[in-house]
Amino acid sequence: MSLLETIDTPIGSYSPDFELPGVDERVHHLSRYLENLRSVCVISMCNYCPYVELYVSRLKSIQAEFSPNEFTLIGLNGSHAHNNDVKNGEDFSSGSNFEKMKAFAQHHELNFPYLWDSTQDVTCSLGAIITPTAFLIDHNGILRYKGQIDNHPQDPLAEGTDYLRNAIAALFQGQEIQPVQTQPVGTPLVWRK
Numbered sequence: 001m002s003l004l005e006t007i008d009t010p011i012g013s014y015s016p017d018f019e020l021p022g023v024d025e026r027v028h029h030l031s032r033y034l035e036n037l038r039s040v041c042v043i044s045m046c047n048y049c050p051y052v053e054l055y056v057s058r059l060k061s062i063q064a065e066f067s068p069n070e071f072t073l074i075g076l077n078g079s080h081a082h083n084n085d086v087k088n089g090e091d092f093s094s095g096s097n098f099e100k101m102k103a104f105a106q107h108h109e110l111n112f113p114y115l116w117d118s119t120q121d122v123t124c125s126l127g128a129i130i131t132p133t134a135f136l137i138d139h140n141g142i143l144r145y146k147g148q149i150d151n152h153p154q155d156p157l158a159e160g161t162d163y164l165r166n167a168i169a170a171l172f173q174g175q176e177i178q179p180v181q182t183q184p185v186g187t188p189l190v191w192r193k
Contacts (some may be wrong), residue, residue: 008127009042011146011180015137017028020076020115023102025074026113028074038070039171041164042135043149043190044128045114046079047104051186054153056108059132060176062149063112069096075114077101078123078129080192104108117175120192130184136171147182 009015017030033040043059045052063073105114107137117123126135127146136145145167152160165180170177 008009008145009124009135012144013143014141015135015143016122017141018117018122019117019191020122020151021098022115022116023098023105023110027111028142030074030137033072033074033135036070037072038139039066039144039168040072040074041124042074042076042137044078044123044126044133045075045128046077046131046187046189047081047100048165049187054156055132055149058149058156060109060111062165062168063152065165066172067111069172071168071172075105076117076122076126076128076129076175077114078106078117079121079189080120087138092113108165113124123189129189130186131189132170132186133184134167136164136167136177138171145177145180147179147184151182153185 015030016056018027019027022028030040030042041062059073059075061119065084098118101114128135132149133162134147134149135143138144145164147163150160150162152158161181167177167180
């Protein structure tokens with residue numbers, strides 16, 4: 001694993017546009033989504049992250065709840081792993097190639113696009129360092145929220161704060177998003193050397 005300086009797009013700034021391949025064999029452009037949708041939420045994720053596993057059902061639920069309101073989640077895999085990448089005894093080789101992303105999406109029956117950021121450029125520009133991290137972008141391309149999906153990753157039924165759901169709802173109702181940023185909890189991204 002190597003460390004990489006991220007650009008870290010601040011809240012209130014334009015999100016980086018992208019043109020990335022999806023597991024659906026299509027090329028996805030953020031600008032094209034924003035032409036037709038009120039909001040997009042990019043989720044930094046990867047196949048091997050145990051926290052992503054904990055959140056997959058919740059992410060699918062968020063997509064189902066808000067997609068009728070011209071919204072979509074977009075999974076973004078910007079993590080890098082080789083067959084011999086091992087950290088803390090965990091073998092990451094199960095996760096970061098395009099074919100394994102397709103298998104992951106099919107296994108979990110993802111109801112949102114899952115994109116491969118093989119160069120890690122978009123991941124760096126957003127400032128993602130942990131999976132999962134949510135980046136809520138309004139229809140003008142402005143980053144409005146980033147951080148945790150909620151504060152109860154281990155238990156989807158626990159009472160807590162659903163940061164992402166609250167941020168999406170506030171955005172759609174024209175209300176102030178509070179908080180606009182939370183500290184992500186999860187697995188550190190693996191950077192190319």
